[in-house]
Amino acid sequence: MIIFAPKETDSSEARAALTPTTVKKLVDIGLEVEVESGIGAGCDHSDTEYSESGAKIVTDKGSSLSNADFIFRVKKPPSEEISILKEGAMHLSFLDPFNDIESLHAMASCGITAVSLEMIPRTTLAQKMDALSSQANIAGYTAVIHSADKLNKILPMMMTPAGTISPAKYFILGIGVAGLQAIATAKRLGARVTAFDVRQEALEQAESLGAKALRIDLGDNSSETGQVYAKELTPEQLEKQREEQAKVCEESDVVITTAKVFGRKSPILVTKDVIQRMKPGSMIIDLAAESGGNVEGTVLDQEIVTENGVSIVGIGNFEGRVARHSSQVFSANLGNFVEHFWDQEGNAFKLDLDDEILSGCVLTHEGKIVHERFLEQSGEE
Secondary structure, eight states, X not given: OEEEEOOOSSTTXXXXXXXXXXXXXXXXXXXXXXXXXXXXXXXXOOHHHHHHTTOEEESOHHHHHHHOSEEEOSSOOOHHHHTTSOTTOEEEEOOOGGXXXXXXXXXXXXXXXXXXXXXXXXXXXXXXXOHHHHHHHHHHHHHHHHHHHXXXXXXXXXXXXXXXXXXXXXXXXXXXXXXXXXXXXXXXXXXXXXXXXXXXXXXXXXXXXXXXXXXXXXXSOOSEETTTEEOOOOHHHHHHHHHHHHHHHHHOSEEEEOOOOXXXXXXXXXXXXXXXXXXXXXXXXXXXXXXXXXXXXXXXXXXXXXXTSOEEEOOSOGGGGGHHHHHHHHHHHHHHHHHHTEETTXXXXXXXXXXXXXXXXXXXXXXXXXXXXXHHXXXXX
């Protein structure tokens, strides 16, 4: 069976879906691997490295797309490439399914088995395949590094003959994978960190990393839903949350927001009136910018400065800024996915839609959309 990994069609995307290390792993279990020439240019892997790991380097992208049994990508495929995929092929990538139903219908009509990496269950068994978490982890780190570079002050406390320099103050809103890494990174750099999440368990995790937890009584809304995503708040709960958060934002040098509700527009956590109360030179990094943003005034893929001197950073692909390592873990996630379901004796992929992992992430199969949760949330029949 053949795996093909093409270059990403988005010119701003530096990540590669496959790295030489994962190529070797897949070849060793009996798969043929093809990669498009130049796939690793953005993450510093040469064609020679891929070739030495066992991959075939191809320049005829269309031919490989139409012959491969598996297609590995980072982002969803362009519409013009879906129609040339082989019927029965499996396509693995981030698909953004709730915002691009048309692509799902196209993949279904072409007989493609579409795997949405966003929807891999967050379970212990599936952890090694969880690309969403691995990329969020890197985004949390990179967001803090970006802020440290742009901020007009240092992060740690320093005692000098001229006096003591106070540490920078960070406020992390949303303590998921990205938030926890942001906390850990900011603490390692010496910042003073406060964090908030509606889940009590997440607040305890933040405290274990040395952050101060902002505790707000929002009533009975602190439990988790499904795969460790926070529940969507009521308008009243959001207003109370914003009031308490505003007090911390006023004193913070950097605010990093990470709150997402899967399949829906991200909630606004930082409003314009809060931003107006923040200090000149302070910064807000909105890691939810791609799903609508947590900050009022966020512009996707732009950094803007408000009239009162607050920077709002809406960069949508922080993980792509360190493409070498984000490609490494992404590729490993895909390799682990295939290896987990690979039957070496039969030299075949074991596709069982009753399996808890596959039932969670396979959206289309044999000509139709098959994911029940997606059908319910999208309103499709």
